[in-house]
Every structure is written in C-alpha cells, then in structure tokens.
Amino acid sequence: MARMSYISSVERYHEYEHVIHSLLESILMSIEDGLTKERDTRYLIKQYPFLELQYCLNAEGLQQGNNVCFKRAYSKKLGESGNQQDLSERPYFLNAKASDKVCFTDPYISIATNHLCISAIKELKKPINNQHYLVVDVSLTQLIEFVMGDTARANMSPYFKAGYGIIVACLFCLVLFLLNIVFSDIYALLTHVDTSSDPLEPFSIIIYITLALAVFDLGKTILEEEILMHKDIFRHSSTRRTITRFISTVLIAISIEALLTMFKAALGQSEYLMPAIAMMLAVVGLLIALAIYVYLGAKAETLLMRARLKQKSSK
Incomplete structure (x- = not known):
C-alpha cells in the first residue's frame, strides 16, 4: 500500500494538531538544552525519525550557520548550505517575533526536500553566538505515522x-x-x-x-x-x-x-x-x-x- 497521501496527512494533522504541537515543543526544548552534539543528533534521529532540518536565526531573520540535516539522504545536499540565508519575510519568523510562544507553520511543500512538512520556531531564552531563534523542519507524513504508532508498518x-x-x-x-x-x-x-x-x-x-x-x-x-x-x-x-x-x-x-x-x-x-x-x-x-x-x-x-x-x- 502506498504511503499516506497529502490530503490524508493534512486531515490527520488537524485531527492530532494539539498532540503534534506538544511533541514538537518538547523536542525544541531538548535541542535548546544542548542536544546538538553529534552523539545527541544520532539520538534524536533514532528517537524521532521524522526530523529533517535544524537551523538558527538571528534577531533580523538571517540564518546563523549551515543546516543541521537529520536525514542522510539530504546531508550532502543541505548540510553544507543555508548560512546567512535571509528568512526575515517568512511567516513563521514574523509570528515568532510577535509572540513569545512556540510558533508552527501550516503544512507546506518544502523547497529543500520536496516533501510535505511543517516548521516549528522557538525563541531561545539565552541567545548564543547571535542565535536568537531555533527552527526545526519535520516530515509531516512521518510525524503522523510516529504519533499514530504506525512507523513500523509504514x-x-x-x-x-x-x-x-x-x-x-x-x-x-x-x-x-x-x-x-x-x-x-x-x-x-x-x-x-x-x-x-x-x-x-x-x-x-x-x-x-x-x-x-x-x-x-x-x-x-x-x-x-x-x-x-x-x-x-x-x-x-x-x-x-x-x-x-x-x-x-x-x-x-x-x-x-x-x-x-x-x-x-x-x-x-x-x-x-x-x-x-x-x-x-x-x-x-x-x-x-x-x-x-x-x-x-x-x-x-x-x-x-x-x-x-x-x-x-x-x-
């Protein structure tokens, strides 16, 4: 059987939106607390296979450093890019600046992976090296499979x-x-x-x-x-x-x-x-x-x- 269609993914996202947001908030907190080392990155990949990209923005919306790619298939393509990319006009960044809570995008097709995904952005409590915002991109289909306990079957x-x-x-x-x-x-x-x-x-x-x-x-x-x-x-x-x-x-x-x-x-x-x-x-x-x-x-x-x-x- 085929993997979940886009329509089914969006429907399930709205059905489990509260659970999904709570899960992503906890992951962002873990990353913020220092889980960005190589050993911890492998741990995150093992525990949360739906993670795709992680990057940080400064107060003006410029990306600080290259992408942290959780997927081996995209590591060569995306892992060495992104530094100083201007994301100041992205809706999730504008929402994060206007709110002190974790902000989430609606489901969209990622330019980086061409998959249906959502992004979560959180303002860092203690900015480090001009990094004020933490952003994580996740595969929506794999995230829903994870939430529903359907990963092994998929x-x-x-x-x-x-x-x-x-x-x-x-x-x-x-x-x-x-x-x-x-x-x-x-x-x-x-x-x-x-x-x-x-x-x-x-x-x-x-x-x-x-x-x-x-x-x-x-x-x-x-x-x-x-x-x-x-x-x-x-x-x-x-x-x-x-x-x-x-x-x-x-x-x-x-x-x-x-x-x-x-x-x-x-x-x-x-x-x-x-x-x-x-x-x-x-x-x-x-x-x-x-x-x-x-x-x-x-x-x-x-x-x-x-x-x-x-x-x-x-x-």
Whole structure:
C-alpha cells in the first residue's frame, strides 16, 4: 500500500494538531538544552525519525550557520548550505517575533526536500553566538505515522507491496492462461463446423471468459487497493471500500454464471434449473448483505465523526 497521501496527512494533522504541537515543543526544548552534539543528533534521529532540518536565526531573520540535516539522504545536499540565508519575510519568523510562544507553520511543500512538512520556531531564552531563534523542519507524513504508532508498518510497506505484486502477477498469468483456452476454443469452434455438435458447447467458452474477467478484476482490485493507492487502516471506510469492491467482483461473476445456467435450462437441460435459481438467490442474498454492511458501516463512521467533533468542541 502506498504511503499516506497529502490530503490524508493534512486531515490527520488537524485531527492530532494539539498532540503534534506538544511533541514538537518538547523536542525544541531538548535541542535548546544542548542536544546538538553529534552523539545527541544520532539520538534524536533514532528517537524521532521524522526530523529533517535544524537551523538558527538571528534577531533580523538571517540564518546563523549551515543546516543541521537529520536525514542522510539530504546531508550532502543541505548540510553544507543555508548560512546567512535571509528568512526575515517568512511567516513563521514574523509570528515568532510577535509572540513569545512556540510558533508552527501550516503544512507546506518544502523547497529543500520536496516533501510535505511543517516548521516549528522557538525563541531561545539565552541567545548564543547571535542565535536568537531555533527552527526545526519535520516530515509531516512521518510525524503522523510516529504519533499514530504506525512507523513500523509504514517501513514494511515496500515488502508488503512486493508480496502483493507477486500475487497480482500470478493472477494475471492465470488470466492469460484462461484467455489462451478461450481463443483456442473459439478458433476450434469457427474452423470445425459440425452440425451434430452440442449447441451448448459455446457456453463453456463464456464460462472461461467470465472466470478470466473475475480473476482479472480481483487482481486489479488488489493492485489498486494494496499497491497503487493509500489505504488508511485506521479508517473503517478504507476497509469497507476494499470489501465492497471484492464482493462486487464476486457478485458479477456469480450473476453471469447464474444467467448462463438459466440459458442451459431454457435450452432443454432442465437439471440446471434449480442450480440456476439457487445461484440467483445467492446473488440476491449477497447484494442485500452488502447493502446492509455498507449502510451500517457508513452510519457507524458518521457517529464516530460526530463524537470526535463533540470532543474537540468540548476542549
């Protein structure tokens, strides 16, 4: 499954804004207290993998010294730059000058890393070497994963994708195998015309086509849900979407099979009548069960959202 999308990251940020701000305030206090040595920087990276950059500004908004880069991937690119950069017009600096509290930016795309991030700025109680303000940039997606306890699962995402990719490849290979049978039977049917042949023989081709369609749709659903798209496991709507798509695929396959069986019964093979009716009833039952599941799931999520809004408003 893909990492958290920008929309999901911003939504989660506003949902856990108070917790995130409290966490960043504590990190800024730790850095201010002297956790800027190499040993302590490694400690911060280990404890808080969402940290990206740290730098200081003077009273006029000029950066003092180069960036302290927490990410190895950006250390060469960003670790030796930034000194005397003029940031006096940045909104977070203007807000910090007008307030004695820790200030935070809204989520934005970082020019340095091209990732969605937020910045926190704090005025130093005891300025050192003309350093009056401490600024920390953090990756918003990784920060939310950290707050929600989802970091380990997110780091395992590439391996999950590889597993799902193998499964999808096997399903698509099965589709090709079924289509090969279909094309072979169609070719045999068109080139060997026999008036005494079974009139129901073409239905076997349709069965193979239907099975290939169902398998292909299943592989496509897994590919989209588990590899290409972000799936928020903390929201019931994501699970409901996956189950709905899967059951829809099963419904289509069973409906076509029931229709073909009904055609066989109509052409004289009455022993297929009851199985066709049973499959039709199974389709109706699945459809009703799916409608109830979607309705109750959506209603439950609406109630949860209302409860969260009431909880926020009470604070």
